[in-house]
Structures are given as C-alpha cells and as structure tokens.
Amino acid sequence: MIDTSAFQNKTAAYFTLGCKLNFSETSTFGQMLQNMGVRTARKGEHADICLINTCSVTEVADHKCRQAIHRMVRENPHSFVVVTGCYAQLEAETVSKIDGVDLVLGSNEKANLIQFLSEAWSRGGEKDALHEFHSVQTKDIRTFAPSCSRGNRTRYFLKVQDGCNYFCTYCTIPYARGFSRNPSIASLVAQAEQAAREGGKEIVLTGVNIGDFGVTTGEHFIDLVRALDQVKGIRRFRISSLEPDLLDDALIDYCASSRAFMPHFHIPLQSGSDEVLRLMHRRYDRSLFAHKIALIKEQMPDAFIGVDVMVGSRGEKPEYFEDCYNFLAGLDITQLHVFPYSERPGTSALSIPYVVNDKDKKLRSKRLLALSDEKTQAFYAKHIGRQAEVLFEKAARGKAMHGFTKNYIRVELPPSMAREEYDNQLIDVTLGEFNHDRSALKAIL
Numbered sequence: 178m179i180d181t182s183a184f185q186n187k188t189a190a191y192f193t194l195g196c197k198l199n200f201s202e203t204s205t206f207g208q209m210l211q212n213m214g215v216r217t218a219r220k221g222e223h224a225d226i227c228l229i230n231t232c233s234v235t236e237v238a239d240h241k242c243r244q245a246i247h248r249m250v251r252e253n254p255h256s257f258v259v260v261t262g263c264y265a266q267l268e269a270e271t272v273s274k275i276d277g278v279d280l281v282l283g284s285n286e287k288a289n290l291i292q293f294l295s296e297a298w299s300r301g302g303e304k305d306a307l308h309e310f311h312s313v314q315t316k317d318i319r320t321f322a323p324s325c326s327r328g329n330r331t332r333y334f335l336k337v338q339d340g341c342n343y344f345c346t347y348c349t350i351p352y353a354r355g356f357s358r359n360p361s362i363a364s365l366v367a368q369a370e371q372a373a374r375e376g377g378k379e380i381v382l383t384g385v386n387i388g389d390f391g392v393t394t395g396e397h398f399i400d401l402v403r404a405l406d407q408v409k410g411i412r413r414f415r416i417s418s419l420e421p422d423l424l425d426d427a428l429i430d431y432c433a434s435s436r437a438f439m440p441h442f443h444i445p446l447q448s449g450s451d452e453v454l455r456l457m458h459r460r461y462d463r464s465l466f467a468h469k470i471a472l473i474k475e476q477m478p479d480a481f482i483g484v485d486v487m488v489g490s491r492g493e494k495p496e497y498f499e500d501c502y503n504f505l506a507g508l509d510i511t512q513l514h515v516f517p518y519s520e521r522p523g524t525s526a527l528s529i530p531y532v533v534n535d536k537d538k539k540l541r542s543k544r545l546l547a548l549s550d551e552k553t554q555a556f557y558a559k560h561i562g563r564q565a566e567v568l569f570e571k572a573a574r575g576k577a578m579h580g581f582t583k584n585y586i587r588v589e590l591p592p593s594m595a596r597e598e599y600d601n602q603l604i605d606v607t608l609g610e611f612n613h614d615r616s617a618l619k620a621i622l
C-alpha cells in the first residue's frame with residue numbers, strides 16, 4: 178500500500194544523460210511524481226528528491242554519470258537520491274556506494290519508482306543515505322515502462338519498444354535494457370490520441386530497436402505505423418531510428434504515400450565496410466543498405482536521410498575506413514551522425530585484436546564530419562526558393578524562432594518576425610537563404 182501523504186509537497190530535481198528514450202522516460206518519471214503531489218524544484222531551489230537517469234553508451238558517458246551524481250548530491254544535501262538508467266543497471270552496486278546515493282533502480286525496477294520510494298521512506302531512508310540497489314539480471318528484465326512525453330519541446334516522444342535481441346559486438350545496450358519487448362498497438366494508439374487531445378501535432382517514435390516491434394505481442398511494426406497514421410490531430414510522425422535490415426521495402430512504400438509519416442529516415446549503418454560490419458555482427462551488408470537508400474530516394478526524392486556511423490571500432494584497418502568513406506561519399510544521404518568507438522567492458526568486440534589509436538579515431542571522425550557537412554549543405558541549398566510547411570517551436574523572447582519542414586530542414590524566423598502564437602503551429606513559408614551560421618534556412622512568410 179503506497180502512503181501518498183509521504184509525497185505531498187515535496188520537490189524533485191531531474192538530470193538526464195543519453196538518448197531521446199532516456200529524456201522521454203525522465204519526463205514520465207516526472208509525471209509519475211507529479212501525480213503523487215511532487216512538484217519540480219525551481220532552479221537553485223533545494224530538491225527533496227533527486228533523480229538521475231543515466232547512460233552507458235561510452236566510457237565518457239559513465240564518467241559523466243558519476244559526475245552528475247556527485248553534483249546533484251553536492252547541490253542538494255539531505256535530498257533523497259535515486260539513480261536509474263543504463264549505467265545504473267550495469268553497475269548497480271558500484272553506483273549505490275557513491276556518497277549520498279539512496280536508491281539505484283535497474284531497468285526492470287524503474288517502472289515501479291513510486292513503490293520503491295514509498296517502501297524506502299517507510300524504512301526511514303529520508304534521513305541517512307540508504308545505498309540500496311535493485312537490479313535483476315539482463316535475462317530477467319521484462320517490464321516495459323510506458324512513456325509518451327512532451328517535456329519542454331513541441332514534439333512528443335512516444336516509446337514504442339524497449340531492449341534489443343541483436344547483441345552487436347561493440348554494444349552494451351542489450352545488457353543494460355534487456356531483451357526486445359513492446360506494448361500493444363492499441364495502447365500506443367491510445368497514447369497518441371491523448372497527445373493529440375493535449376494539442377500535440379508531432380510525435381517521434383522512440384525505442385532501442387524499433388523495427389523489432391512486435392516480438393512481445395505478435396504484431397508488426399508496419400501495422401503500428403498504419404494504425405498511428407489514422408490518429409486524428411497528429412499531423413506528423415517521425416521514426417527516430419530503424420535498423421537497415423528491419424526497414425522493410427513495404428514500410429518505405431507505405432511512408433511514401435502515408436498521411437502523416439514524414440519523408441525523414443534515420444538509419445544506423447555503423448560502417449560502410451563489409452569486413453567491419455561482419456566484425457560488428459551487424460545483420461546486413463552495405464549492398465542492402467545502398468538498396469534501402471535508393472528505394473527511399475526513388476519514392477521520396479526529397480527525403481532527409483540521417484545515418485549513424487561509428488569510427489575507429491576494433492578491426493577497422495585504414496583500408497576498411499577508406500572503403501567506408503568512399504561508400505558514404507557515393508550515397509544520396511543527408512547527414513552523418515559520427516560516433517567514435519569506445520571500449521565497453523563485457524562486450525565481445527574486446528576480443529578483436531586490431532585496435533585503432535585515438536589520434537586516428539579523431540582524424541577519421543573529422544573527415545566524416547566534413548563529408549556530412551558537405552552533404553547537409555547541398556541538401557539545404559537544393560531547397561532554397563521552395564515552399565514548405567514548418568512546425569515552429571517555442572523561442573525565448575527576443576530570440577529567433579526555429580522549426581522543421583516535413584523533410585527535417587531546420588528553418589529560422591528572425592526575432593523581429595517571431596510571434597508567440599506561431600509556437601506549435603504549422604505555417605507555410607518560402608525557404609530563403611542560409612542563416613548566419615548555416616545551420617538553418619531563413620523563412621520568408
């Protein structure tokens with residue numbers, strides 16, 4: 178039995194590291210606490226509860242998590258400190274021993290945050306740091322913490338899937354988030370309808386390996402897409418990321434003629450060398466990837482295509498990187514998201530003998546980032562002078578307003594033309610020249 182009075186009039190502060198999924202989940206934790214009577218602490222105000230949602234994608238991420246925990250504890254002495262997320266799952270006991278940490282909740286436990294808090298407080302944990310941790314083994318992670326959050330942004334993030342069954346050799350995510358699982362299409366449609374009722378116009382579908390949707394319910398991702406496409410009021414859906422082997426040709430066909438799924442794809446390639454893809458245990462080769470890009474562009478010539486690439490992974494010999502670079506240079510894609518490889522304890526990549534030094538990793542990143550910039554600028558330049566519908570986002574008073582076109586071009590409205598009432602509105606504009614730092618095209622109303 179949860180003692181709701183224990184939550185009344187408390188304040189909470191949140192800190193999130195990592196991916197969109199984590200941000201979306203933190204916002205849901207905030208909602209759960211708010212429903213119990215806890216309000217978010219104002220800047221500089223002491224918080225009774227501190228919640229840190231961690232990431233473990235790289236060694237640097239682990240380090241940043243520890244720093245964030247120390248900072249939150251320092252800034253909020255006597256606060257009840259909860260740590261959750263991927264780093265908390267992977268290193269639960271270590272994290273629980275950090276000074277000031279009360280409660281560590283792994284991936285299976287975080288959905289029951291309120292219950293864990295209530296139980297800890299009933300044991301008197303509000304006075305001294307408890308240093309408790311609750312985290313089951315990866316194979317036992319079964320819960321799905323639903324999440325559809327708006328946060329401070331115009332867009333909603335709807336979590337449609339969690340976990341991953343792929344076990345790519347460099348990745349710890351399956352260990353941190355468990356096996357793939359998902360809620361039903363009906364429950365996700367209900368969440369999207371709720372977002373529409375709250376005035377939401379754009380929803381981004383998030384997850385760890387979204388294309389794997391259906392393993393729990395026996396449904397298919399394309400059926401989820403078809404069902405969401407019918408949700409009245411939601412004008413735009415985006416899919417945060419889809420593995421190339423799970424991006425069905427039928428899904429591409431559907432998106433090309435759908436009502437609300439945008440011509441915007443984000444596909445993790447990781448390497449453009451077949452040798453490296455094999456070492457990574459990725460489930461496709463580059464010819465499959467090239468086929469997907471060609472098909473998208475054939476059906477949606479103006480589609481924005483973002484591609485994740487990892488540089489300096491174990492086994493990426495110089496000739497393999499050159500091969501990757503040339504492959505990417507020849508693809509009709511819009512932007513590269515470049516990640517330097519980071520050694521992760523417990524991953525099988527550590528048994529690959531060839532190691533890329535940091536200097537080469539940096540040089541490779543730099544070359545790919547320059548290539549990305551070239552491609553993005555060319556894509557933007559092609560659109561100058563065209564008409565486009567832009568969904569504008571809230572801006573601080575006196576600042577330029579920004580928004581995105583259907584195909585994810587960032588558009589800027591100068592402060593003199595920005596209006597509060599444009600926030601969360603779809604407005605037709607003509608796309609003008611580049612803005613001052615070439616990160617957006619100027620809107621002409």
Ligand code: SF4
Nearest residue numbers: 341343344345348350
């Ligand atoms: S598909 Fe591979 S890289 Fe992506 S989460 Fe799963 S194991 Fe990690």
